[in-house]
Amino acid sequence: MVLALMTLELRFQAHSLKDKRKVVKSLLSRMARRYNLSVHEADYHDVCNRACLAAAWVGANSEGARRVLEGVIALAEQAGAELIRPEIEFY
Template structure:
């Protein structure tokens, strides 16, 4: 069994209130969970207006499979949402 996690830190371009930020982050979380069947949650900077941190984890049989899923999730997030990813940390177990 392989468990790989990723912490994604990003800035939201068009966020002028917590309501704007939360709508983007909640949409991101629900859409990615449904599409890729991953565990995903907002884990830090909940009270910052234009910054967010989400944690993503994948469980699978092979490292390559898990890394591929995380790469696809990252691509989908960057293509779909008006955000700037400034830090990515991966953790393997």
């Protein structure tokens, strides 16, 4: 059994906190639904063009975890976010 933890720092186009909430909420929902993982906004709550997302996934092997996390990164990039710093840990 593998536990995969990931934090993603993202930068994107948003001119207000309301715009940011719309983008982040949509992205969190798509990530959780598509990849069946737990994800939330972990930092930069009051910054309108940045977000830090934290995600956790449990699976049978590390190959599956890597595929899921690569998919999460791709989903963030498809949403128009610039990936600043991804951090991935396996336990």
